[in-house]
Amino acid sequence: MRYRIPFNRTCVLGSELEYVGQAITSRHICGDGPFTKRCEQHLQQRFALGRALLTTSCTSALEIAGLLCDLKAGDEVIMPSFTFVSTANAIALRGAVPVFVDIRPDTLNLDESLVEAAVTPRTRAIWVVHYGGVACAMDEIIAIARRHGLLVVEDAAQGVFARYKGRWLGTIGALGCVSFHETKNFSCGEGGALFVNDPEMVKRAEIIREKGTNRSQFLRGQVDKYTWVDVGSSYVPSDILAAFLLGQLEAMENITDRRRQIHETYAVGLRPLADGGLLQLPSIPEECASNYHMFFILTQDIEVRTSLIQHLREAGIQATFHYVPLHSSPVGERLGIRSGTLPVTESAASRLVRLPLHYDMSRQDASDVVTEILRFYRRDTGAGLSEFFT
Numbered sequence: 560m561r562y563r564i565p566f567n568r569t570c571v572l573g574s575e576l577e578y579v580g581q582a583i584t585s586r587h588i589c590g591d592g593p594f595t596k597r598c599e600q601h602l603q604q605r606f607a608l609g610r611a612l613l614t615t616s617c618t619s620a621l622e623i624a625g626l627l628c629d630l631k632a633g634d635e636v637i638m639p640s641f642t643f644v645s646t647a648n649a650i651a652l653r654g655a656v657p658v659f660v661d662i663r664p665d666t667l668n669l670d671e672s673l674v675e676a677a678v679t680p681r682t683r684a685i686w687v688v689h690y691g692g693v694a695c696a697m698d699e700i701i702a703i704a705r706r707h708g709l710l711v712v713e714d715a716a717q718g719v720f721a722r723y724k725g726r727w728l729g730t731i732g733a734l735g736c737v738s739f740h741e742t743k744n745f746s747c748g749e750g751g752a753l754f755v756n757d758p759e760m761v762k763r764a765e766i767i768r769e770k771g772t773n774r775s776q777f778l779r780g781q782v783d784k785y786t787w788v789d790v791g792s793s794y795v796p797s798d799i800l801a802a803f804l805l806g807q808l809e810a811m812e813n814i815t816d817r818r819r820q821i822h823e824t825y826a827v828g829l830r831p832l833a834d835g836g837l838l839q840l841p842s843i844p845e846e847c848a849s850n851y852h853m854f855f856i857l858t859q860d861i862e863v864r865t866s867l868i869q870h871l872r873e874a875g876i877q878a879t880f881h882y883v884p885l886h887s888s889p890v891g892e893r894l895g896i897r898s899g900t901l902p903v904t905e906s907a908a909s910r911l912v913r914l915p916l917h918y919d920m921s922r923q924d925a926s927d928v929v930t931e932i933l934r935f936y937r938r939d940t941g942a943g944l945s946e947f948f949t
Contacts, residue, residue, distance in 0.1 A: 590795030
């Protein structure tokens with residue numbers, strides 16, 4: 560089905576195609592070419608990073624993080640159940656156990672007040688997920704980690720260019736994993752990066768990313784030949800992808816500003832429904848600066864959600880939902896542990912609707928989405944639109 564307002568559309572601002580052409584013309588299109596280096600330097604300078612390593616995906620970055628955390632069979636890692644499967648896969652691939660903790664009802668991030676109770680003698684790390692480009696309560700989580708000698712890994716797949724108390728997401732824990740997938744704010748179709756914030760992990764991160772070899776050291780002239788020195792895999796993206804990504808990274812402010820405009824249009828237009836108790840809007844705590852990755856609403860129940868998505872579909876608007884909580888999935892039930900009950904996770908998963916949000920949308924597009932949602936609630940509740948503006 561062709562939607563009048565699609566859920567997502569990758570933007571092309573101009574320099575992406577020019578850079579891709581340059582990469583092809585240079586005949587250096589494998590990984591770690593000139594554009595890979597330019598992207599990594601851009602990320603390091605922009606986010607004051609010690610080391611950024613481009614990867615084939617955020618999934619790849621998370622898998623490297625699992626190796627760098629030295630996760631072993633029986634180790635436990637505290638994480639939310641409300642996340643994409645890649646977060647848990649990276650833990651399970653090492654034989655470690657995901658320990659699912661509930662989320663906050665406002666931000667849908669890991670509930671920091673429940674984390675310490677989930678710590679056991681087997682706990683090795685806390686993996687946070689910054690949902691929708693809004694930061695977890697990192698001060699509290701870092702403090703818990705320090706008390707128990709745990710590593711903190713940030714799954715900032717949705718968090719590039721967002722901040723917590725002035726610090727960029729992905730730069731606060733020992734490691735940060737970000738995504739440049741087509742659905743993210745800044746994209747190269749498929750891609751990601753590992754932010755290595757612990758200097759002692761840099762050398763091994765480079766080795767793991769290069770199939771377990773010390774090739775990076777060889778290319779810098781630090782060793783006279785390279786060989787297999789650790790476990791690893793092929794996590795280096797093509798320089799063509801890096802060329803496209805560089806054009807996106809150079810336009811981060813422009814892209815973010817457009818997304819902010821759409822986000823604010825939704826927030827203002829739907830506020831009357833939220834004030835009337837008909838739905839819940841996203842919350843951005845005062846200490847957080849969002850990158851406006853996502854705009855979601857929480858309906859009253861799953862029946863309303865299903866009807867609303869269908870109503871928007873009939874109006875040519877593509878809305879969607881996620882996630883199926885990992886603790887209730889077949890593999891999650893088999894390999895994971897629940898730390899207590901997870902009522903907020905289960906409730907949010909059944910009521911959440913993601914609205915279209917991308918660079919190619921206009922304010923009018925966003926207003927049209929708001930109008931259709933208002934129309935749905937007028938029809939569903941039998942109320943006139945004026946009722947929501949009194």
